[in-house]
Structure formats: structure tokens, C-alpha cells
Amino acid sequence: MIVIAFDFGMKKIGVAVGENFLNTGKALNELPARNGNPNWKDIKCLLNIWKPKFLIVGLPLNLDGTKQNITKKAERFAFLLNQKFNIFVKLHDERLSTKEARSIIFSKGGFKAFRKNKIHSTSAVIILESWFMQYA
Numbered sequence: 001m002i003v004i005a006f007d008f009g010m011k012k013i014g015v016a017v018g019e020n021f022l023n024t025g026k027a028l029n030e031l032p033a034r035n036g037n038p039n040w041k042d043i044k045c046l047l048n049i050w051k052p053k054f055l056i057v058g059l060p061l062n063l064d065g066t067k068q069n070i071t072k073k074a075e076r077f078a079f080l081l082n083q084k085f086n087i088f089v090k091l092h093d094e095r096l097s098t099k100e101a102r103s104i105i106f107s108k109g110g111f112k113a114f115r116k117n118k119i120h121s122t123s124a125v126i127i128l129e130s131w132f133m134q135y136a
């Protein structure tokens with residue numbers, strides 16, 4: 001079963017694709033966003049290429065589990081994905097995924113790697129693999 005995960009952001013949206021047989025994900029190109037609004041045609045293209053069973057959107061929460069300012073925007077993004085493409089969307093806790101993504105990228109190439117690597121898409125991989133570990 002193919003699944004696509006998104007790491008929602010106001011300027012960039014990270015994307016990862018994976019399948020539940022190996023419970024692994026692969027980072028795809030980040031999508032540019034304006035105030036959290038992506039080019040919906042880009043997402044439609046991704047869905048047509050990968051044909052996922054469902055989508056996962058990272059849910060940004062504070063460490064204590066409370067909502068952040070961006071939480072409602074991520075929830076809205078998930079709602080719009082469902083409405084525009086008629087595909088099931090699940091929200092999944094993404095606490096510390098960006099910090100972990102930065103650590104992974106830094107360990108592979110230091111500060112230079114930050115300019116070349118896609119932190120948000122690496123975070124989307126972490127969200128996806130976390131979901132696989134918990135539910136698949």
C-alpha cells in the first residue's frame with residue numbers, strides 16, 4: 001500500500017512517499033507554498049503518479065501536546081486535501097520531526113548539507129515512518 005506524507009509549512013511543504021511492506025519512506029521534492037497554500041496542481045500530479053491509498057499530514061504540536069499557532073493551518077491543509085481529491089487523510093503527531101531531520105542531514109554532511117538538502121521532505125519521511133511503526 002502506497003502512502004504519501006506531508007510536512008506542512010507556510011513557505012514549504014515537505015513530501016515523502018512510502019509503502020507499508022518495508023515501512024520505509026523516500027523524500028520527494030518540497031512544494032513551495034504561499035502562506036501555507038500550495039500549488040494544488042502539483043499535489044494532483046503527485047497523487048496521479050503515486051496513486052496513494054491515503055495521505056498523512058504531520059500535526060504540529062507543542063511538546064506538552066497542546067496546539068501551536070500553525071496546528072489549525074495544518075488541519076485546514078489536511079481538510080482541503082480530502083475535499084479537493086476525495087482521498088482519506090490522517091493527521092499524525094510530528095513533534096520533533098524537523099529537529100530530527102536537521103540532525104540526520106547534519107550527520108551526513110555538516111552545515112553545507114543544510115543548503116542542499118530538503119529538511120521538510122526529510123521531516124515528512126520521519127512522519128511517515130513514525131506512522132508505519134505505530135499503525136502498519
